Amino acid sequence: MTGRPLLSVRELTKRFGNRVACCDVGFDLWPGEVLGIVGESGSGKTTLLNCLAGRMTPDAGSVIYDSNASGLVDVHRLSEARRRLLTRTEWGFVNQDAREGLRMGVSAGANIGERLMAIGERHYGEIRQTATDWLGRVEIELDRLDDRPTDFSGGMRQRLQIARNLVSNPWLVFMDEPTGGLDVSVQARILDLLRGLVENLHLSAVLVTHDLGVARLLTHRLMVMQGGRVVEDGLTDQVLDDPQHAYTQMLVASILPA
Amino acid sequence: MPDTAIQDGAYNYAYLDEQTKRMIRRAILKAVAVPGYQVPFGGREMPLPYGWGTGGIQVTAAIIGRDDTLKVIDQGADDTTNAVSIRRFFARVADVATTTRTGDATVIQTRHRVPETPLKEGQILVFQVPIPEPLRMLEPRETETRTLHALSEYGVMQVSLYESIARHGRIAKTYNYPVLVNGRYIMSPSPIPKFDNPKLDRSPALQLYGAGREKRIYAVPPYTPVKSLDFDDHPFEIETWSESCALCGSKESFLDEMIVDDTGKRLFLCSDTDWCQERQGEREGAPPEVPAK
Structure with a gap:
């Protein structure tokens, strides 16, 4: 690989009182790469993701992002204004619960158009056209453009949330269990969709999941967390097919046979 | 000698004590310095209920003096209960002259309208504001709306x-239509019809907004740009009527629709009573009254 990493994390630590949520985490994320973070509940996956995405301030360590607009920036040393601008232009964040990431009170079109309007787009017709395009790309019927997400199924909400994040052509997307809580066939469709979008748009992504199947399908590289520490990392196939750490071996062995 | 009680003996000049007026004036100065920014102030209990103009009345009390001439309107009318009570209140506690004529007033306290007669330099328009936060219905958290204002995330x-x-199919909001003040802060113009929004833009008069329940003061200094939000392909438009005022024949003022009998006969009237009366006077050929000075 050439160039420099898109996201560079060093010695990231976050504590809640005496409890250590994640400890001494470091990695590089390269452009176009999808990194998976797996581990059981309470292993610090989501805390780590929130620290990476600037939603939580770590107690120690740094997150350096190679911004398209302003070069290398330390996410946690940016002013709040610039960090928020970064998160709604160059980044995306897909929540597990689509209700947290969507405005449930306004139509699908307005949800997709919000980022455009936030960065100054003021032409209703063009915003609507872009929203329609994106609705198509995430496989939602175009006549649902003016319906509210409250009238959508869980899978459709999740796809709408993805469209809402990708409309600003971000470079980096954080995903927190994007398929959690959905039934298997819907999961498969969303995974298919995500895989296509990541490839076509050359997105980089950090994906948190406890589902090793999702990790195998979507990610290039995997970090296994236990008790706030990274216990193993490597190429996804390598980690899943030949786990070295006892905890990873247990995780892999605990997948129910299909 | 400080301004102390006048007719009633027990009250300070203009009802509020001097320290309170100072505090409100400070808030007003800050509001004028940062157009459109909501300045918190220590709102006092006033002798009228919240929602009846407690914010406006405190702002008026803080700025009014014996030389002022006060006009109070409610929905454009000088003769509604709220307008009459507030006008009498200040005539009594602040010993000021009152008027119904827009041109003669130095301070105009208003609820829901901006007078049709163009305002002049030196006049102050005091708005009564129920909900000062324009983003309130979109974002319920006060901490978050403050952040959005601070970072201009609109x-x-x-x-x-x-x-x-x-x-x-169109922007259906007809009153309390959000505006961008001086290219920086989004502001609620209080529940005036959007018909009045263009009058706020670069007005020669000072505009002060007082919200009593939420204890916020904000202001638009004279000649400040005030832009109503819109889309390039759906520009801001004001209301129009195909009818004209039944009393004065005005086609350019804001009209109220009234149902006058039980067969549904309708009548359109100017909402601004002063404007309507002046035009009726002109129509009858009578010379307009000489302003008392």
Whole structure:
């Protein structure tokens, strides 16, 4: 690989009182790469993701992002204004619960158009056209453009949330269990969709999941967390097919046979 | 000698004590210095209920003096209960002259309208504001709305206009229509009809906004740009009527629709009673009254 990493994390630590949520985490994320973070509940996956995405301030360590607009920036040393601008232009964040990431009170079109309007787009017709395009790309019927997400199924909400994040052509997307809580066939469709979008748009992504199947399908590289520490990392196939750490071996062995 | 009690003996001049007036004046000065920014102030209990103009009345009390001439309007009318009570209140506690004529007033306290007669330099328009936060219905958290203002993150306001067009085919908001003040802060113009929004833009008069329940003061200094939000392909428009005023024949003022009998006969009247009366006087050929000075 050439160039420099898109996201560079060093010695990231976050504590809640005496409890250590994640400890001494470091990695590089390269452009176009999808990194998976797996581990059981309470292993610090989501805390780590929130620290990476600037939603939580770590107690120690740094997150350096190679911004398209302003070069290398330390996410946690940016002013709040610039960090928020970064998160709604160059980044995306897909929540597990689509209700947290969507405005449930306004139509699908307005949800997709919000980022455009936030960065100054003021032409209703063009915003609507872009929203329609994106609705198509995430496989939602175009006549649902003016319906509210409250009238959508869980899978459709999740796809709408993805469209809402990708409309600003971000470079980096954080995903927190994007398929959690959905039934298997819907999961498969969303995974298919995500895989296509990541490839076509050359997105980089950090994906948190406890589902090793999702990790195998979507990610290039995997970090296994236990008790706030990274216990193993490597190429996804390598980690899943030949786990070295006892905890990873247990995780892999605990997948129910299909 | 300080301004102390006048007719009633027990009250300070203009009802509020001097320290309170100082505090409100400080808030007003800050509001004028940062156009459109909501300045918190220590709102006092006033002898009228919240929602009846406690914010406006405190602002008026803080700025009024014996040389002022006060006009109070409610929905454009000088003769409604709220307007009459507030006008009498200040005539009694502040010993000021009152008028119904827009041109003669130095301070105009208003609820829901801006007078039709163009305002002049030196006049002060005091608005009564129920909900000062324009983003309140979109974002319930006060901490978050303050952040949005601080960082000028106003995408959500535009989202609400988008939603209105998507649902109604046009921006359906007709009153309390959000404005951008001096290119910086989004401000609620109080529940005036959007018909009045253009009058706020670069007005020669000082505009002060007082919200009593929420204890906020904000202001638009004279000649400040005030832009109503819109889309490039759905520009801001004001209301129009095909009828004219039944009393004065005005076609350019804001008209109220009244049902006058039980067969549904309707009548359109100017909402600004002073404007309407002056025009009726002109129509009858009578010379306009000489302003008392």
